[in-house]
Each structure stands twice: as structure tokens, then as C-alpha cells.
Amino acid sequence: MKKILVKAVTVSMLCAPLAAHASDKECDYKRDWMSSACERVMRVWHEGTWDLYLTGYGWHINGYEDPSHLNANSWGGGAGKHWTDANGNQDILFAFAFLDSHKNVQPIAGYARQWYTTPVLGGLSLGGGYFAGFTARSDIAHYLPLPIALPIGSVRYRRVSAMATFIPRIPGINKGDVAFFWGRYEF
Template sequence: MMLIMSSTALAEEPVKLGMWSRVQDSLSQTWESQNYELYIPVYTWHNRNYYSDEKINEFNENPWGLGIGKYRFDEDGDWHALYVMAFQDSHKEAEPIAGYGFQKVWRPAEDFRLGVGYTVGITLRQDMHYLPIPVIAPLFSVAYKKLAVQSTYIPGGEGHGNILFTWLRLQMN
């Protein structure tokens, strides 16, 4: 009798998923979402403290491009997305990127949201012979209703990285 009660008691306890299972579950839920977003790159800022004026003048800071993603808000109201985007990099070469984004979202007003989180993905760059390059970067956003301004900062050193990349994120539904 005690063995049966123990089994029953264990069956009633909630199952806690391991980290990998939680990641898989989150990616699966995001992939199955019917919510789409459009991404429109708008500005690339090269931190003037790490580049000479001559180098800044050579850079493209207008990253023409486009992207699309599937997104969802979880039970806590946090944003999750799977996305692909392509844009002109600092040297006016095509740079595609694909990945997953997460932001913890605060809602100081009904239609206004602030988000802080991260993105993990893969990008390809001409100056790296279009070999896959892993990306892990912070994400920041300010959103009103269906429109968000979202940015990431790519850290680096003297003469490389240290770039603020900004795009518009428009919910399609």
C-alpha cells in the first residue's frame, strides 16, 4: 500500500524540466506561433572612441535591408522570436543573420513596453569569407503598440566592433 501511495504522490508533483528541455520547449512554442514581425534596419553607429575619423568616413551607417520573424509573448509577458534578416554591413556588403531573441518586458503603460534581453544566432560576413560566425549580443527595445525600435551593441576593441545596430520591429498581426 505504501508503494502505491508513493507512486501516486510522485505522479501528482509537477515535473520540472531540465535546462535543455526548457530551451527546446521555448523554441518549439515560438516556431509554432502564428505571429509574424517585419524587421527594417535603420542605423548602424560606430563608436567614435574606437575609430579614427578617416575610418568612420569610410563606413556605411545606413544598413539597408529587411527581415522577418515569428514571435510570441509568454505567460510572463516576455518576448521570444525566431528571425532572419539581411542588411548592408559597415562595408556595404550583404550580411545575413538568423537566430533567436529573448527580452524581459516591462509595461509602464498599457501600450508602452521596454525590453532588455539577448540574441543568439549565426551571421555570415564577406570580410570573413561568408563562414558562419556565432553571435551572442544584448538586445534593447522601446515599443508602442505594434511598433518597436530595437538595438544591439556589438562589443569589440580598437578598430573593430563597438557598433550599435538599430532596426524597426513591426508586428504584422
């Protein structure tokens, strides 16, 4: 487990300077959608505000023979950055690690896009969107990075958000559906 954390920190330290020195020319792709995606990521990296993530719960919904043997307390944490547009919606870069269903460390990192409702009651809003990135698990190809894309939803009050995603059952990979919950604080 310590080796995995050391590897994750090392990769982060090596990738951070590369992103920090990226220029607009590096987002000059022949396809407009690729240039737009690159520009969004670079804007978050350069102009974004820091976030703190705390993970906490993985609900094993159905399909598992005995979910009581699985770890629901997915404790962990991490950091990220977000950039808020004129409509209050956010582009997010994140990286965190948590204990998976078998109490092994599972890192995850990527990009998210969240659209929010207009705040009511002094700052309460609902959000929805997606995230795409990479994760790695000890029980799937012994920590080989795996691409993922999942929906996300959130309830936000000013700078604090309760966030969630739904991980569907994938034959041959997992035995049932999981709802995963975490929190975010925007600095």
C-alpha cells in the same frame, strides 16, 4: 552579393519544413535546460505570430581611424515570429539581412528573449534581453557562419518596436564598438 542571398533563401527553405515537422519528442534531451530551450523555439515556430524587420543604422562609436568611410546606413529587412507569455515577455525567432559597414550583405538569424516593462501611456513599454544565433560577413572567413550572442534593448509602442544591440570591439575581428538599430512590426 546575389549568390549570398540565393544561399540564404535556399537554406531557409530547407530548414523551415524540418522545424515545422518537429515533434515534442525531438525536445527530449537528457539535460533539462536543452529540453526547455528546444521547447521554447518549437513553441515560437508553431504558435508564434509573424514579424517584419527593417534595419537602418549602424553607429561606429569609437576605435575606427576614419568612420566617415564606413557605411552607417545599414538598410535591409527580414521576417520572424514571436510568442508572448502571460507576463507580456517574448521569445523571438528572426532572420534578416542588411548592408554592413562595407556595404556588403550580412545575414543574421537566431533566437531572442525579451523581458518588457508593464505598458504605460496607452501601450509604451521598454524591453531588454539577449539574442543568440549566427551571422556571416564577407570580410570574416568569406561568409563562414559565425556564432554570436549579444544584448538587445527596445522601446515598444503597441506593435511597433525600435530595437538595438551593442557590438563590442573584438581584437583581430573589428576595430571599434558599434551600436546597431532596427525596427520590428508585430502582425
